[in-house]
Amino acid sequence: MKKVKKILAAAIMMIFVFQMAACGSSGESAENEAAQTPEADSTEADSAKTDSGSESSGSSKGIIAYSCYNMSWEYYVTLAKGIKDAAEAAGYEYVEHDQQSDQSIMIQGCTDLLNQDIACLILTPAKPEAVATIYETAEAKGIPVVLTDISTEAQGYLACLKSDNYEGGVLAGNYVIDALAESDGSHKAAMITVDPSNTNISRSNGFKATVEEAGWEVVSELSGQSEPDVAYSCMQDIITAHPDVEVVFCSNDPMAISASQAVSDAGLVPGEDVYILGYDAQTNVFEPIKNKTVLGTVAQDPYGMGSGAVDIFMKNLNGEAISYDEEDTKIIYTDQWIIDAANAAEYE
Amino acid sequence: MKRLIMKHSDNLSLGAVIIILFAVFSVMQPNMMTAFNIKNILVQVSLTAIAAAGMTFAYTAGVFDMSIGSILALVSVVLAKVATTSGVFPAVVAAFVIAVIAGVVNGLIVTKLKIQAFAATLVTMILIRGIAVLMANGADIPLYSMESIKFLSSGTIAGIPFPIILTVFVYVCSYIIYYKTAFGMKLRSVGSNAEASKISGIKTDRMIIAAFTMTAVTAVLSSLIKTAQVMFGKATIGEDFALDVMTTVILGGTLVTGGKGNLTGTLTASILIAVIKNGLNINNVNSYYQQLVIGMILIFALIVNGIKAMKNERQIRREGEF
Amino acid sequence: MKKINIGKHAVVLILIIFWIVMYAMSSSFRLGDNLKSILREASMTGIAALGMTFIIIMGDFDLSIGSMVALLGIVMAGFMNSAGLIPSLVIVCAIGVVCGFINGVIIAYFNVPAFITTLGTYYSFRAMAYILNDANTIICTNPVFLKIGSGSIGVIPVPFIIFIVLGVIGCIVLNRTVYGRNVRALGNSEKACKISGINTKKVKMLAFMLMGLCTAVSTMVITARQACASTDVATNFHFDAITVVVLGGTKLTGGEGSIFNTIIAAILYATISNCLNLYHVDAKWQRICMGLILLMAFSFGFIQQLIVKMRENSQKKITQNA
Numbered sequence: 007m008k009k010v011k012k013i014l015a016a017a018i019m020m021i022f023v024f025q026m027a028a029c030g031s032s033g034e035s036a037e038n039e040a041a042q043t044p045e046a047d048s049t050e051a052d053s054a055k056t057d058s059g060s061e062s063s064g065s066s067k068g069i070i071a072y073s074c075y076n077m078s079w080e081y082y083v084t085l086a087k088g089i090k091d092a093a094e095a096a097g098y099e100y101v102e103h104d105q106q107s108d109q110s111i112m113i114q115g116c117t118d119l120l121n122q123d124i125a126c127l128i129l130t131p132a133k134p135e136a137v138a139t140i141y142e143t144a145e146a147k148g149i150p151v152v153l154t155d156i157s158t159e160a161q162g163y164l165a166c167l168k169s170d171n172y173e174g175g176v177l178a179g180n181y182v183i184d185a186l187a188e189s190d191g192s193h194k195a196a197m198i199t200v201d202p203s204n205t206n207i208s209r210s211n212g213f214k215a216t217v218e219e220a221g222w223e224v225v226s227e228l229s230g231q232s233e234p235d236v237a238y239s240c241m242q243d244i245i246t247a248h249p250d251v252e253v254v255f256c257s258n259d260p261m262a263i264s265a266s267q268a269v270s271d272a273g274l275v276p277g278e279d280v281y282i283l284g285y286d287a288q289t290n291v292f293e294p295i296k297n298k299t300v301l302g303t304v305a306q307d308p309y310g311m312g313s314g315a316v317d318i319f320m321k322n323l324n325g326e327a328i329s330y331d332e333e334d335t336k337i338i339y340t341d342q343w344i345i346d347a348a349n350a351a352e353y354e
Numbered sequence: 355m356k357r358l359i360m361k362h363s364d365n366l367s368l369g370a371v372i373i374i375l376f377a378v379f380s381v382m383q384p385n386m387m388t389a390f391n392i393k394n395i396l397v398q399v400s401l402t403a404i405a406a407a408g409m410t411f412a413y414t415a416g417v418f419d420m421s422i423g424s425i426l427a428l429v430s431v432v433l434a435k436v437a438t439t440s441g442v443f444p445a446v447v448a449a450f451v452i453a454v455i456a457g458v459v460n461g462l463i464v465t466k467l468k469i470q471a472f473a474a475t476l477v478t479m480i481l482i483r484g485i486a487v488l489m490a491n492g493a494d495i496p497l498y499s500m501e502s503i504k505f506l507s508s509g510t511i512a513g514i515p516f517p518i519i520l521t522v523f524v525y526v527c528s529y530i531i532y533y534k535t536a537f538g539m540k541l542r543s544v545g546s547n548a549e550a551s552k553i554s555g556i557k558t559d560r561m562i563i564a565a566f567t568m569t570a571v572t573a574v575l576s577s578l579i580k581t582a583q584v585m586f587g588k589a590t591i592g593e594d595f596a597l598d599v600m601t602t603v604i605l606g607g608t609l610v611t612g613g614k615g616n617l618t619g620t621l622t623a624s625i626l627i628a629v630i631k632n633g634l635n636i637n638n639v640n641s642y643y644q645q646l647v648i649g650m651i652l653i654f655a656l657i658v659n660g661i662k663a664m665k666n667e668r669q670i671r672r673e674g675e676f
Numbered sequence: 677m678k679k680i681n682i683g684k685h686a687v688v689l690i691l692i693i694f695w696i697v698m699y700a701m702s703s704s705f706r707l708g709d710n711l712k713s714i715l716r717e718a719s720m721t722g723i724a725a726l727g728m729t730f731i732i733i734m735g736d737f738d739l740s741i742g743s744m745v746a747l748l749g750i751v752m753a754g755f756m757n758s759a760g761l762i763p764s765l766v767i768v769c770a771i772g773v774v775c776g777f778i779n780g781v782i783i784a785y786f787n788v789p790a791f792i793t794t795l796g797t798y799y800s801f802r803a804m805a806y807i808l809n810d811a812n813t814i815i816c817t818n819p820v821f822l823k824i825g826s827g828s829i830g831v832i833p834v835p836f837i838i839f840i841v842l843g844v845i846g847c848i849v850l851n852r853t854v855y856g857r858n859v860r861a862l863g864n865s866e867k868a869c870k871i872s873g874i875n876t877k878k879v880k881m882l883a884f885m886l887m888g889l890c891t892a893v894s895t896m897v898i899t900a901r902q903a904c905a906s907t908d909v910a911t912n913f914h915f916d917a918i919t920v921v922v923l924g925g926t927k928l929t930g931g932e933g934s935i936f937n938t939i940i941a942a943i944l945y946a947t948i949s950n951c952l953n954l955y956h957v958d959a960k961w962q963r964i965c966m967g968l969i970l971l972m973a974f975s976f977g978f979i980q981q982l983i984v985k986m987r988e989n990s991q992k993k994i995t996q997n998a
Contacts, residue, residue, distance in 0.1 A: 077959060078590055083492050104959030109902060109909060114717055118953040121709045135813040135904035139826045159815075201640070226638055234584040235591060239398060243635035246391040247383055260494060264584040271508040271583075272390065290496045290586075463971075468981075470928050472737070472791070473974045476915070480967035487960045597795060610789050646807065649799025653782065656796065660786030 066099045068125030073116050075132045077104040080288050088312020109133035116140045126319045127151045134158040152315040165318045166337045167311045174304045174342045175212020181344050183220045191252035193222045196244045198256045201229035206257040213255045230261040237261035241268035259284040259291040266299045295350045302346035310340050368622040379633030395632050400517035403624035406602045407528045408572030410620045415565035416545040416612030417471035422573035424482035425456050426592035429577040431486050434495035434587025442502040457570035461563030486589040495587035507582035517579045546613025691944045714946045719835035722942030725920040726846045727890030729938045730883045735863040735930030736790035741891045742913035743801035744775050748895040749905035750805045753814035769892045776888020780881035805907045813906040825900025835897045847935040863930030923973045
């Protein structure tokens with residue numbers, strides 16, 4: 007039995023080495039198996055793996071792939087749509103990859119995509135600090151990378167399209183100061199943020215700096231971990247600790263909606279006793295905004311980010327120059343604005 | 355009287371810790387002692403306590419269920435979808451149907467495929483969450499202002515919030531089932547010695563399936579309250595729910611090896627954990643410290659239990675020598 | 677006895693068939709870079725799976741390795757900038773052993789079941805990582821270090837070389853040393869071990885310390901690949917490692933197992949994952965796929981029994997007709 011084991015092992019090793027040595031990093035164009043065949047029922051032992059994916063259609067110029075932080079969030083679904091529409095309009099095939107908020111999946115998936123010699127990788131990294139190896143592989147293969155929504159410190163991308171999160175927080179802060187300048191409330195604010203996320207921390211910092219400058223006091227800062235039920239209990243505890251809190255800034259909409267639920271469950275009236283702000287302008291928040299339970303939200307332009315990313319890729323392909331908002335970090339900012347009850351109807 | 359205290363020493367010591375912690379937190383933040391806050395704590399308690407009651411039965415039978423987090427998510431999504439299209443009552447019925455199916459499937463995998471509880475529920479955990487994510491298709495399903503669903507989380511009967519009443523109801527039923535019915539006795543016997551139970555005629559397979567079903571049903575009750583709190587159907591909730599509930603049950607003194615469930619302990623442990631989380635939140639402490647505290651308490655409690663078990667063993671051995 | 681026990685090494689057969697099929701069907705699969713990528717990914721989980729094999733053969737689990745990776749990563753990255761490469765690698769191995777020691781002591785000497793202990797350390801280790809580093813990420817820039825994760829010697833990725841070397845050592849320890857024999861004996865029957873004079877406590881402790889060491893090496897490779905250490909890394913690591921071990925045919929009930937199978941299973945697992953990516957399978961379906969594969973792996977025992985029964989039945993029929 008030992009002998010057979012050794013032979014098997016040697017055979018497998020030989021196949022590996024032979025193939026790797028022969029093909030190396032050849033630029034063989036990948037078959038574009040873009041068919042999303044659910045393989046739920048196939049087992050490896052049955053060789054009944056029917057390949058129902060179509061061969062690459064001659065009309066496609068290549069694949070533009072989008073690897074995203076987490077495709078379960080509406081914001082990114084919109085971003086992806088922006089990329090998809092622009093890519094297909096330009097004659098490219100669109101492929102999606104979901105990192106499921108896991109950095110190992112990010113690295114593995116992007117490496118696999120790059121190994122298939124795609125035309126361009128558009129990336130929203132789950133862990134911006136871990137992208138160095140992705141950039142290396144992309145450079146080795148000559149595949150351009152465009153970042154959307156989240157920037158990285160490491161260089162290796164054509165451009166980064168994002169909203170200025172700090173400015174977004176400032177925008178929210180200024181809105182609150184203006185809207186509530188006349189009120190005789192306590193001028194106390196609290197924030198429900200998402201702790202390890204740089205995006206959310208920038209937003210909170212922007213908000214905090216702005217309102218503190220205007221004389222408000224930020225009494226509490228808790229992490230809602232981007233889970234509505236955690237945000238719910240955070241809101242409850244904020245009210246308990248500071249019953250006179252006037253404004254709560256939540257760094258995304260689902261948390262804002264739960265927070266407003268918590269306020270009303272506590273017997274207070276959201277929109278009168280406590281004002282709540284969200285972020286992202288998700289579809290679900292429009293109803294509460296119109297009902298005045300949520301004061302407003304900071305809208306971003308994910309669709310624009312997505313189509314802008316494809317534009318950058320095309321410009322680069324055609325040799326055009328790209329203009330950045332920040333030269334050294336190659337960041338291009340997309341718009342942000344406040345949606346409240348006054349203008350909710352036009353943006354829905 | 356002394357014997358009574360000795361018998362319940364575990365639960366009493368948990369209770370003592372709760373009171374001490376509560377006192378400490380209240381000193382740091384006086385608003386802790388308000389009726390509003392205590393009500394919040396009790397509602398938070400009910401979220402895990404209800405599911406923990408079911409899980410206590412599972413541990414008693416010698417199994418456990420890691421998939422309740424995924425069941426939570428699936429029920430949340432289904433509830434939201436069905437409620438917005440067909441109404442509240444069909445939604446709740448659908449939720450319970452899912453609970454029963456999930457429990458039976460878990461039970462069947464364990465009994466018929468002869469796979470251990472850990473492995474079986476690991477698999478169903480992944481599969482059920484996959485189904486939930488597929489059904490939600492990337493969106494959060496809002497329930498807007500369905501008042502009838504709202505009642506599940508914030509409605510009150512005679513001034514007491516519904517979740518608390520539900521918890522009391524569940525625990526009363528659990529006590530009765532556990533101590534006063536033949537079913538409870540059979541469950542305990544299956545947990546302590548499955549082989550012997552089978553020989554004496556107890557249908558162990560059915561007992562195990564029943565245990566899983568109870569766990570699933572209580573998980574669904576928790577899910578109803580949670581979904582009603584946030585008024586959203588979300589496929590990503592409950593990632594840590596199974597571990598939290600199991601921690602609660604273990605902290606409460608139920609034996610993992612089976613045969614001896616401690617319902618009082620489970621309830622006390624849920625209160626303890628809720629008090630810790632609430633106290634830290636109110637004092638603006640990062641949630642990761644909460645995890646550390648809970649983890650350390652778990653380890654500490656287990657070490658103490660372990661020492662006690664060793665002392666017991668030694669005593670039995672000594673007594674047996676004479 | 678030259679008869680090959682196909683049943684025990686079924687996973688090798690599956691891997692070969694899988695590779696042949698994929699080779700034929702997908703030109704992207706054949707790319708050298710792709711194969712390198714598979715081997716690299718296999719090593720990440722595989723190294724930890726080596727240690728987990730010992731633990732599962734012994735009849736226990738270790739749920740805390742993901743949190744260990746977080747803690748060890750932060751410690752290592754922290755020291756690298758001040759103390760240099762080699763000292764930090766030595767330190768991380770030492771602390772890995774210490775973490776394993778903590779697990780081992782509680783499990784072996786305080787008699788707390790492994791499942792619960794590692795549940796407690798699952799919470800505590802990660803929380804400690806947070807306290808040390810406050811949810812920030814430490815970036816590693818040492819180019820030699822980075823080679824450990826993303827580099828290759830010739831055409832073989834460095835992590836894979838480390839994996840194979842450790843695998844060979846593990847194989848020798850498991851099959852050729854007294855310790856390995858003790859581990860298997862312990863998995864079969866703890867009572868029998870005690871009677872025959874084996875120091876079960878030491879065996880368990882050592883196994884968990886070994887697990888800590890394997891996790892430390894895994895941490896090195898993972899952190900090098902990602903070029904950064906953060907506190908939210910490897911949240912499903914324990915799940916992947918246990919899946920790989922079980923996929924290799926090692927039974928969760930313990931008593932038998934093979935390091936060789938674990939290595940093959942690690943490669944298989946990485947291959948499947950790679951193929952799902954190559955075919956751009958939706959993430960939602962990927963999860964369900966993995967769950968079904970796991971179910972199949974766990975059912976190996978059941979399927980084997982079925983086959984045996986069928987053979988018996990057909991033999992009975994033959995003798996009846998004779």
